[in-house]
Amino acid sequence: MPPPDDDEKWWCEAFAGDGTVLALRRHTLxxxxxxxxxxxxxxxxACRSVLLGVAQYWDDQAxxxxxxxxxxxxRNTPDWPxxxxxxxxxxxxxxxxxxxxxxxxxxxxxxxxxxxxxxxGYGELVPAFEAYCHERGTQSxxxxxxxxxxxxxxxxxxxxxxxxxxxRIVRPxxxxxxxxxxxxxxxxxxxxxxxxxxxxxxxxASRHILADHWLERGxxxxxxxxxxxxxGGSAEVEEQQFTLxxxxxxxWLGLLALFxxxxxxxxxxxxxxxxxxxxxxxxxxxxxxxxDDFQALAALEELRFLPGSRQRIGHAMQHIAKLGxxxxxxxxxxxxxxxxxxxEELELDLQEPSSLEFLDEANNLPKLRKLRLRGExxxxxxxxxxxxxxxxxxxxxxxxxxxxxxxxxxxxxRLRFTQLDxxxxxxxxxxxxxxxxxxxxxxxxxxxxxxxxxxxxxxxxAMIPASFRIEPRPGPQWxxxxxxxxxxxxRRQR
Amino acid sequence: xLFLALSSLQGRPMSDxxxxxxxxxDGVQLTPGxxxxxxxxxxxSRAPTRTHHGFSFHARAARVWNGSxxxxxxxxxxxxxxxxxxxxxxxxxEVDEGAxxxxxxxxxxxxxxxxxxxxxWAMSRRLSLAVDVSHLYIQKSRGVIGDATLxxxxxxxxxxxxxxxxxxxxxxxxxxxxxxxFGLEWARERERAGTPVVLECYLHRMxxxxxxxxxxxxxx
Numbered sequence: 058m059p060p061p062d063d064d065e066k067w068w069c070e071a072f073a074g075d076g077t078v079l080a081l082r083r084h085t086l087x088x089x090x091x092x093x094x095x096x097x098x099x100x101x102x103a104c105r106s107v108l109l110g111v112a113q114y115w116d117d118q119a120x121x122x123x124x125x126x127x128x129x130x131x132r133n134t135p136d137w138p139x140x141x142x143x144x145x146x147x148x149x150x151x152x153x154x155x156x157x158x159x160x161x162x163x164x165x166x167x168x169x170x171x172x173x174x175x176x177x178g179y180g181e182l183v184p185a186f187e188a189y190c191h192e193r194g195t196q197s198x199x200x201x202x203x204x205x206x207x208x209x210x211x212x213x214x215x216x217x218x219x220x221x222x223x224x225r226i227v228r229p230x231x232x233x234x235x236x237x238x239x240x241x242x243x244x245x246x247x248x249x250x251x252x253x254x255x256x257x258x259x260x261x262a263s264r265h266i267l268a269d270h271w272l273e274r275g276x277x278x279x280x281x282x283x284x285x286x287x288x289g290g291s292a293e294v295e296e297q298q299f300t301l302x303x304x305x306x307x308x309w310l311g312l313l314a315l316f317x318x319x320x321x322x323x324x325x326x327x328x329x330x331x332x333x334x335x336x337x338x339x340x341x342x343x344x345x346x347x348x349d350d351f352q353a354l355a356a357l358e359e360l361r362f363l364p365g366s367r368q369r370i371g372h373a374m375q376h377i378a379k380l381g382x383x384x385x386x387x388x389x390x391x392x393x394x395x396x397x398x399x400x401e402e403l404e405l406d407l408q409e410p411s412s413l414e415f416l417d418e419a420n421n422l423p424k425l426r427k428l429r430l431r432g433e434x435x436x437x438x439x440x441x442x443x444x445x446x447x448x449x450x451x452x453x454x455x456x457x458x459x460x461x462x463x464x465x466x467x468x469x470x471r472l473r474f475t476q477l478d479x480x481x482x483x484x485x486x487x488x489x490x491x492x493x494x495x496x497x498x499x500x501x502x503x504x505x506x507x508x509x510x511x512x513x514x515x516x517x518x519a520m521i522p523a524s525f526r527i528e529p530r531p532g533p534q535w536x537x538x539x540x541x542x543x544x545x546x547x548r549r550q551r
Numbered sequence: 552x553l554f555l556a557l558s559s560l561q562g563r564p565m566s567d568x569x570x571x572x573x574x575x576x577d578g579v580q581l582t583p584g585x586x587x588x589x590x591x592x593x594x595x596s597r598a599p600t601r602t603h604h605g606f607s608f609h610a611r612a613a614r615v616w617n618g619s620x621x622x623x624x625x626x627x628x629x630x631x632x633x634x635x636x637x638x639x640x641x642x643x644x645e646v647d648e649g650a651x652x653x654x655x656x657x658x659x660x661x662x663x664x665x666x667x668x669x670x671x672w673a674m675s676r677r678l679s680l681a682v683d684v685s686h687l688y689i690q691k692s693r694g695v696i697g698d699a700t701l702x703x704x705x706x707x708x709x710x711x712x713x714x715x716x717x718x719x720x721x722x723x724x725x726x727x728x729x730x731x732x733f734g735l736e737w738a739r740e741r742e743r744a745g746t747p748v749v750l751e752c753y754l755h756r757m758x759x760x761x762x763x764x765x766x767x768x769x770x771x
Contacts, residue, residue: 069611113562117722118661121561121584192562192755196722230564230586337564339589365567 069121073184075236078319079303081185085109086208086220089177093127094210094218101163101171103131106211106536108139110204111186111224114194122179123186126204129172130162133211133536138201139164164200188232188318189224191480205480209534223534224320225481229335229363232318238308241278243352246270251355254328255376256399264326277305285327311352316344321363331359336367349373361404364482372396381405381429382482385412392419402427406482407434417444428470429453429484431477437461446470453484459517464493476513487514489521499528500545502535511541515548553742553769554601556714556751558582558725565591572754573598575766580749583612601626601712601747604656619645627654627681627712630663639663643672654711656681657704659689659723667696674707681712684734685723691733692720705737713738715769716752727752727761728768739769 072081094107108128116122128139139162165172186207194203207224226232243251250267254260264286271279284290284298302324307314310322313332321333332353336344347353348371354360359379362368368387374380375396381404383391388405391398392415401424407413413434416422428449430440435454438461440446449470459474476486490499498521500514518527529542555576560568561584569591572579578599583606588594592608602625607613615623616631619642631642642663646652655678658665664673667690673680682704690696704710715738717726728735728750742748750769754762 115725119723119725187562195753196724228562231562337588339566365564 069180069183072181073235075234075307075319076303078185078232081182082320083299085185086222090127090208090210090220091218093173093175094129094212096173097127097129097171098212098218101129101131101168104129104171104212105132106130106134106209107218108135108137108206109208109210110200111182111190111207112194112200112203112205113183113187113190113192114196114198114203116179117196120180121183121187123182123190124179124203125175125177125182125186125207126165126200127172127175128162128164128200129168130536132162132538134209134534135162136538137206138204140201188226188228188320191227225478225483225485226318226320226333226363227480227482229318229321229333229365230337232320233335234307234314234317234319236307237315240311240314240352241276241308243311243355248351248355251328252351252376254330254356255358264328268327277301278309281305282327285324309353311354312343312347312350313353315340316347318363328356329353330356331361332357333361333363334366335363336369338367341367341369344369345371347371364480370394375399378402378424379404382431384432385409388412388415392416392421394421397421397423399424401425402429404429404431404484405434406432408432410434410436410439413439413443426450427453431455431484453488455484456487456489456513456517459489460520462491462520464522474517487517489514489517491521491525496525497528498525499530501530501532514545518545518548552577552599552745552747553766554578554580554599554747554749555754555766556580556582556603556749557606558584559751559754561585561753562755564588566594569594569598575762576750578747580751581606582751583607586611601749603749604628619650621651621653623653625653627656630655630658632662633665639669646676646678652678654679654681656712656714657683657686657690659686660693660695665695666690667700670696670704671700674703674709677709679709679711680704680707681714682707682710683714683716684732684738685714685716685718685725688718688720688733689723710741710746713741713746713748715748715750725752727757727765730768732768735768739771742769 090109097107098104110126110128112124114122128135130136163172165174189207190205205224208220208222210218210220213219247267247270250263253263264282268279268282268286272283281298281301284294284301287294310317310329313334316334316336317332318335322329323331344367348369351373354373357377360374360377362382368383370387370390372394376399378399379402380400383405385407388407398421400422403425410433426449430452435458437458440452446452447470451473452470453473453475456474456476471490471492473488473490475484475488478485485503488501527546529537529545531537553576555572557565557568557572557579560571563585565585566588568585569579580601580603581595582603587609604625605612605615605623606625613623615628618637619631631637633639655664655673657670657680660666664670687696687701715728715735717728717732718724738748748769750765752765
């Protein structure tokens with residue numbers, strides 16, 4: 058017998074409204090993490106970065122909870138995953154590194170004098186952060202099994218901390234909006250200006266013209282766009298901009314609004330330029346109409362289908378530069394469309410190797426230059442048969458495919474092998490880029506969203522021919538410990 | 552009949568979780584904690600179902616109690632959680648005064664029916680009970696239920712459901728069952744006798760074979 062409809066209340070419901078979720082996330086990034094980093098830095102003067110991680114698992118009464126923890130480092134980016142310093146009987150906050158000793162990261166276990174348990178609540182955090190957590194967490198598992206990174210705070214030149222959001226949505230159905238206002242129309246002038254922006258034409262001027270166009274009509278989108286274009290904005294202006302956006306943006310998204318999780322969009326200087334969509338199987342037909350709707354897609358530069366999403370191609374996607382991942386059916390749909398597509402970077406998750414042939418038969422993808430490939434068809438053998446391959450600048454494959462690589466002639470395309478973040482369904486984490494001409498293998502890493510355990514890298518690096526020079530390339534999201542780099546080189550030389 | 556709790560795949564869209572679970576057992580117990588999907592009520596006609604606690608077709612969970620007043624019509628529910636403003640005595644009084652009830656689940660300290668004495672009270676009132684053997688294990692580990700009460704409970708005539716999972720005796724972990732899980736043998740007997748048995752351990756991390764093994768442990 059089904060329960061009655063009255064008085065329905067999920068225990069986290071009070072924190073589940075769209076506005077509350079958006080405000081809580083903003084508060085976490087703008088204020089809470091920054092304050093926590095400053096607190097740690099006061100107690101540990103060498104601290105330069107703090108990573109905030111989120112995990113979902115249930116409490117002792119099997120109630121749903123999201124847990125947050127921080128991991129601090131004296132480098133520009135903490136290592137991930139974090140492993141405790143073993144046998145740490147005493148902790149010396151002012152410990153000076155001696156030559157040859159690696160730097161150290163700290164957590165609430167191994168850095169207790171500096172890093173606290175965070176008491177930010179548990180159930181309250183569920184609606185805001187559960188979509189960024191995988192489902193396998195338990196009380197018995199360790200941080201590197203439970204936690205996914207959400208943000209990184211890094212010390213800046215002024216002594217404060219700048220925060221970067223690195224979290225990826227892994228369960229989009231848990232972040233779908235509850236608010237569905239009627240979409241605001243897009244007139245021909247606005248659409249034309251947005252398309253110019255999407256095609257990187259007069260992007261700055263087009264935005265200002267668009268803002269004026271809407272302001273003259275009393276359209277709130279104009280006010281928002283004008284605020285977004287205001288340079289050197291004060292905290293008050295930013296607050297005003299956020300409030301306006303949080304309250305009204307759903308009506309600006311056309312038919313796409315139904316498929317955009319709350320964390321699945323980026324507005325660049327007032328315009329939606331990046332979207333991550335989730336299409337549930339029962340809404341696939343509705344998405345067909347959205348895919349042909351220019352209201353929201355007009356200025357889109359990147360469109361991503363999130364884990365578990367159905368995929369459909371529509372002619373309103375024609376100016377999107379980065380698209381995917383597409384499965385076999387969606388790739389076929391793309392390549393047989395009468396519309397030409399400006400896609401430059403295409404991500405594919407193909408189960409049938411023969412599906413790659415669709416690319417060779419397509420004449421509507423003239424700008425395609427980068428291919429990111431995973432699934433059963435992500436093989437060097439399949440790429441070897443792809444006629445279009447030599448014309449591509451880069452082909453990216455999962456890291457474990459490096460084991461099957463053999464040196465070819467020094468011709469394009471360049472190959473990069475990258476870890477697969479299975480939860481977020483992205484190629485992210487350790488990557489090895491091969492330059493056959495220069496005989497180098499460049500190693501890089503994106504911080505934080507993949508399981509970046511070193512063993513994955515070791516086994517991949519071991520497959521690179523001895524004649525290749527290994528070049529670790531630190532970057533914004535990888536600040537390796539010196540001993541790690543030395544070990545990498547040494548192991549390679551064995 | 553053996554049911555799998557929808558919350559065994561808690562957090563997943565309802566229809567996705569339902570499909571995976573219905574393929575493993577005789578039916579699915581609809582529980583709170585999954586994300587609502589459109590037309591799910593019609594979808595559930597594909598397999599036998601029972602409803603539990605705050606399950607709702609339209610929300611993650613429905614509120615179940617307002618004090619001692621039951622707000623849902625589920626086949627079974629957890630009794631109220633205790634707090635500084637609510638004690639078991641109030642619940643007992645309301646029941647004795649004729650409060651409408653459904654099948655109540657045996658719990659652990661912190662809830663009504665969380666100890667042996669309260670279970671004795673329930674049995675003396677001939678209340679319909681959902682016996683959760685994992686919760687009884689917590690009661691036993693904490694020393695709040697005696698062997699005599701356990702024996703009486705296992706012989707009780709008005710057991711409408713049996714719930715099965717494992718834990719460490721301290722926390723309601725909904726861990727996978729093993730051959731020596733407390734209450735497993737009794738649960739199998741009840742299942743053979745026709746009482747609905749619900750397996751409610753979290754299956755997210757398990758392979759297909761491991762899930763089948765869980766079901767097989769209850770069907771042996």
